[in-house]
Amino acid sequence: MRYKVTVVGAGNVGATAAQLIAQSSLADVVLVDVAAELATGKALDMMESAPILGFNSLITGGGSYEPTAGSHVCVVTAGLARKPGMSRDDLLAKNTDIVKDVVSNLVKHSPDTILIIVTNPLDAMCEVARRVSGFPRERVLGMAGVLDAARMRWFIADALNVSVEDVDAFVLGGHGDTMVPLPRYATVNGIPLPQLLAADKIEAINDRTRKGGIEIVNYYKTGSAYYAPGASSYEMVAAILGDKQKILPCAVFLEGEYGLRDLFVGVPCLLGRKGMERVIELELSEEEKAELGKSAEAVRELVNALPAM
Numbered sequence: 001m002r003y004k005v006t007v008v009g010a011g012n013v014g015a016t017a018a019q020l021i022a023q024s025s026l027a028d029v030v031l032v033d034v035a036a037e038l039a040t041g042k043a044l045d046m047m048e049s050a051p052i053l054g055f056n057s058l059i060t061g062g063g064s065y066e067p068t069a070g071s072h073v074c075v076v077t078a079g080l081a082r083k084p085g086m087s088r089d090d091l092l093a094k095n096t097d098i099v100k101d102v103v104s105n106l107v108k109h110s111p112d113t114i115l116i117i118v119t120n121p122l123d124a125m126c127e128v129a130r131r132v133s134g135f136p137r138e139r140v141l142g143m144a145g146v147l148d149a150a151r152m153r154w155f156i157a158d159a160l161n162v163s164v165e166d167v168d169a170f171v172l173g174g175h176g177d178t179m180v181p182l183p184r185y186a187t188v189n190g191i192p193l194p195q196l197l198a199a200d201k202i203e204a205i206n207d208r209t210r211k212g213g214i215e216i217v218n219y220y221k222t223g224s225a226y227y228a229p230g231a232s233s234y235e236m237v238a239a240i241l242g243d244k245q246k247i248l249p250c251a252v253f254l255e256g257e258y259g260l261r262d263l264f265v266g267v268p269c270l271l272g273r274k275g276m277e278r279v280i281e282l283e284l285s286e287e288e289k290a291e292l293g294k295s296a297e298a299v300r301e302l303v304n305a306l307p308a309m
């Protein structure tokens with residue numbers, strides 16, 4: 001059986017994710033965008049790379065949702081991206097309307113799908129998707145922690161001049177300035193990071209991780225990051241379709257874990273074929289708990305500002 005993945009938004013993040021999914025022959029990909037011809041053109045362009053790269057996935061693109069029917073996973077990247085001077089939260093009103101429209105179309109054609117939301121402000125857009133779809137929390141996930149952790153992993157590898165393959169790290173909380181990097185849980189081939197790097201250097205990495213998105217926005221000027229966000233979306237799709245039981249930090253609707261309830265917050269989750277199969281509860285210090293609480297409050301403020309739906 002071939003899997004089908006729909007990617008809505010054929011912009012920078014969507015196209016990058018689509019190419020990685022197809023290139024790994026993980027699934028056929030349907031690209032959907034209001035700019036229908038952009039989606040058609042990108043799909044064709046990617047198919048024309050298949051003979052060289054040697055993949056068998058079929059990529060199609062357009063403006064209609066009919067071809068998305070029966071998708072196993074849908075990745076939502078439709079929406080506006082940040083420009084310099086904008087916070088992720090500035091995108092709230094416009095992207096709420098877009099995500100509402102996109103998710104209602106997706107679930108009409110794929111009632112059993114697993115949604116991965118990428119559009120910012122991430123945690124609030126996950127809540128929009130949850131409300132509109134009516135899906136259980138296992139099937140509404142947000143992509144943010146994988147990206148934030150990947151950034152932190154690269155910064156650690158760069159600082160220590162070691163292979164990124166050996167570096168693991170976790171970032172909890174909302175996908176904003178209040179995210180909570182967890183250096184205590186970062187390791188280099190099993191060695192705890194605090195044994196390898198001085199405290200001030202670790203704090204600099206935490207800070208750079210929190211500002212990782214804006215660092216790229218300031219370079220790009222006309223948009224935000226997409227190579228690492230596309231790769232992070234791909235990793236979540238691969239964990240789900242491959243039923244990998246892989247622990248990845250994802251935004252998930254908490255039901256009491258970490259003392260938080262009825263709110264999307266980034267926490268380590270076990271991903272498998274059913275979607276989010278388990279929330280992993282880490283032991284946190286008092287300071288880490290307080291930071292996570294602050295981050296959750298920032299998400300709650302945004303969710304409270306959402307229009308009724």
Ligand SMILES: NC(=O)c1ccc[n+]([C@@H]2O[C@H](COP(=O)([O-])OP(=O)(O)OC[C@H]3O[C@@H](n4cnc5c(N)ncnc54)[C@H](O)[C@@H]3O)[C@@H](O)[C@H]2O)c1
Pocket residue numbers: 008009010011012013014032033034035038077078079080081082091095098101102117118119120121122143144147175223224225226229
């Ligand atoms: N969660 C994360 O970690 C993360 C990381 C990077 C980007 N993002 C977010 O992802 C989103 C996309 O970023 P990008 O760089 O790909 O932007 P982009 O502008 O390159 O692409 C967005 C695409 O969405 C399409 N679109 C807009 N409204 C639509 C609708 N109603 N239906 C279908 N398609 C629609 C646009 O035509 C465009 O092609 C932004 O909201 C950005 O902030 C999130």
